[in-house]
Amino acid sequence: MSEFLTIENLKVHYPIRSGFFNRITDHVYAVDGVNLSFESGKTYGLVGESGSGKSTIGKAIIGLEKLTEGRIIYEGQDVSNSATSRRSEYRRNVQMIFQDSLSSFNPKKRIIDILAEPMRNFSNMTSDEEKRKSIELLEIVGLTEEALHKYPHEFSGGQRQRIGVARAVALNPKLVIADEPVSALDLSVQAQVLNFMQRIQDEFGVSYLFISHDLGVVKHMSDEIAIMYHGRFTEYGTNQEIYSNPLHIYTRRLLSAIPQVDPNNREQNKINRLRVEKEYREEASQYFDGEGKVYDLQKVNEDHYVALKDIPTPVEGGIR
């Protein structure tokens, strides 16, 4: 299957100003050379701790952050520059869902206006068509026509996130960037929202970039996973490779931090976590260069890339 969107060497550096003249004295390297390609109908997990640069990648792809360097290639054309002719088609096809829909929705607008906004921006529907489409969208996420004339605050957090999903998919986009879409919700409600997202993917073939700080949450959603540390990828691979054969200590650290539901696994998990922490402290130079940056990604196999100085040699049953 071919890629419809490719991100090449993406960099977003924020200037730090200081002193009496407010001069630029340094930069935050929020995203520092990231490559990523998207195929239709797949979910890509983007995972890392707070401040690692995940949201900045999402915002740069959607056009909310200016690229310091790099290119965004959509259907074979460079759309990095906002003046390009394909830009409008690109903006229609790449949508975003935010963590907190209450603050991303205008509280004074009714749901019909919130849902119809992308239709008004990117299509020429009549108000009847907008209404019909909005009802259809609400049904897709398990809500009824009654919701149309209500305001965002009249819904629960889970319902609002479902409305956010409905708005994002209103125009059949190719990619939806979901930035921590369920982090603010209770566990049972999280599962409900994720189920709707999955059903929509099965029906319409949309791709997701699913941003989370939690490897546990992305596990059941993602086909491919990128692990991010200080603006760079430490590891990239298929779900199977990342969860069953993690090679970077940072990935293993995130994995060992997933809470264990089964009490029988808790003791083993604790031992594992302590072992990973010890290795993280004592063998950092294998994983990070002299400045504490991760190395460039290297290919382990078709399904797996890791930022290590030396790629370990394969042994029977995987790579260790």
Ligand SMILES: Nc1ncnc2c1ncn2[C@@H]1O[C@H](COP(=O)(O)OP(=O)(O)OP(=O)(O)O)[C@@H](O)[C@H]1O
């Ligand atoms: N507008 C900005 N100006 C300066 N620095 C910024 C700006 N936006 C983000 N940063 C910095 O860039 C880095 C990456 O931030 P980003 O929000 O992308 O991380 P994140 O992984 O999404 O974290 P979180 O999970 O907390 O949202 C952080 O150090 C952050 O402080």
